[in-house]
Amino acid sequence: MTDTVVKKGPESARKSRLSPEIRRGLLGLGLGNTLEWYDWMVFGLLSAFIGPKFFPSQDPTAATLNALAVFAVGFAFRPLGGVLLGTFADRIGRRRVMLWSTMMMAITTLIIALCPTYQQIGGAAGMILLLCRIVQGISTGVEAPLSTAHAVELVPAGREGFVAGIISFFVNSGILLASLVSYLCSLMLSGAVMGDWGWRVPFVVGAVFGFVVVYLRRTLPETMRPEELAENSSQAVWGGVRKHWLSVLAITFVVGAAQAYNYAWNTGLPTAARSAFKEDATAVFALTTVLGVVLVVGSLAVGKFADGKSLSKWFLITRALSIPSVFLMLMYVRPGVGGFAAVLLGGSVVLVLNMTLYNVVSSSLMPKSCRGAGTSLGYGIGVAVFGGTASYLLVWLQSLNAAWIFPVYVAVLSVLSIVFYVLARRKSGIFIGS
Known part of the structure; x- marks a missing residue:
């Protein structure tokens, strides 16, 4: 099987229309991303409420850090999800794996919504929460990279910018929905009720939505041809991954830098605002909802602008x-909703630019024969090592009065991502969306 160098000019790209089947496929893939990111972000946003319910609550900050630690453990299992499910996707096809990942997320979200608390069953509550986050980490480890790869393979060559925008739109819709549902619950139920049982409501919403997405994904088109699947043994898939090891390393940093920035803005700063600076929860959720609107609208604008253009350059x-x-x-650096709003929204423009492009750029570095395994592995490591720890690291550094270290850390990751991307691109010779 040979790798193809794909180049297409802007005009021809824009003339490539999408069939109804492709549009339905993109909808199913996109809504799966909405579900995954909704469920994932709800846990981060509600960690200040979840922590005291699943862990000893004498010290609210310690309980919150325990919840964020469980949040990080879920990230640690993303590489495993990438390795296992990404390999299956290259061997048995994309569609079935996309169904599995959605089902895993829906079931575990329902379990979290209904799980007894630490006061009711003791340490078993924290163990159940941890196991659910492990399964969700495995699920999410393949969802974002594989759904993007699946979408890129569905559309005509040259429409990768459109894919970047549409997938990012659905991802950011999940982030927005998480913030909006959390805000509405906090507004209608009050902080006391949220701390008691109201935190469960967003998880129930996610579980119901998950089973709807499973139904919609039954008709996803398959992009792997039978002859391609016949050639793809596990040995062949991982032989390709080893051959393109530099691309996997580049994907790790391309994803890791973007996700460290993303989780700092979407969960780290809001958690610090509520736990360290004691900001009003309703105001914090309102501002994260505004951030979600910026990301949703901005992703469509960036995708439209990038459609048919050089994704590498941008x-x-x-x-x-x-x-x-x-x-x-x-x-x-001090309590005040105004300062929180300035930081959160001030960094949102650059955040949306990075979050719209990074997954399609990652897919461009791997050939189709091992794209599921290679992109999922690099994505999983990047998110686990750099994204999943970002919220905890930011809150911890603030507690030590050393918050300045975090932006230096993210800036270094960004520089490394540029260096490794350029090196991998020169070596691989696979130019999708050039």
Whole structure:
């Protein structure tokens, strides 16, 4: 099986229309991303409520850190999900794995919604929560990279910018929905009720939505041809991954830098605002909802602008912009919703630029024969090592009065992502969306 160098001009790309089958496929893939990110972000946003319910609550900050630690453990299992489910996707096809990942997320979200608390069953509550997050980590480890790869394979060559925008739109819709549901629950139920049982409501919403997405994904088109699947033994798949090891390393940092920035803005800063600076929860959720709107609208705008253009060029520009913009968080050093809003929304423009492009850029570095395994492995490691620890690291550094270290850390990741991307691109010769 040979790798194909794909190049197409802007005009021909825009003339490539999408069939109804492709549009339905993109809808099913996109809504799966909405579900995964909704369920994932709800846990991060509600960690200040979840912690005291599943762990000893004498010290609220310690309980919150325990919940964030469980949040990070879920990230640690993303590489395993990438290895297992990504390999299956290259061997048996994309559609079935996309169904599995959605089902895993829906079931575990329902379990979290109904799980007894620490006061009711003791330490078993924390163990159940941990096991659910492990399964969700495995599920999410393949969802984002494989659904993007699946979408890129569905559309005509040259429409990768459109895919970047549409998948990012659905991802950010999940983030927005998580913030919106959390905000509405906090507004209608009050902080006391949220701390008692109201935190369960967003998880129930996620579980119901999950089973709807499972139904919609039954008709996803398969992009792997029978002859391609016949050639793809596990040995062949991982032989390809080893051959493109530099691409996997580049994907790890391309994803890791973007996700460290993302989780700092979407969970780390809001958690610090509520736990360290004691900001009003309803105001914090309102502002994270505004951030979600910026990400949703911005992803469509970035995708439309990038459609038919060189994604490589725009990735390098947007990633370079993230280096100075991450230092905005140093403005938020004392209580005050105004300072929190300035940081959160001030960094949102560069955030949406990076979050729209990074997954399609990652897919461009691997050939189709091992794209599921290779992109999922790099994605899983990047998110686990750099994204999943970002919220905990930010809150911990703030507690030590050393918050300045975090933006330096993210800036270094961004620089490394640029270096490894350029090196891998020169070596691989696979130019999707050039």
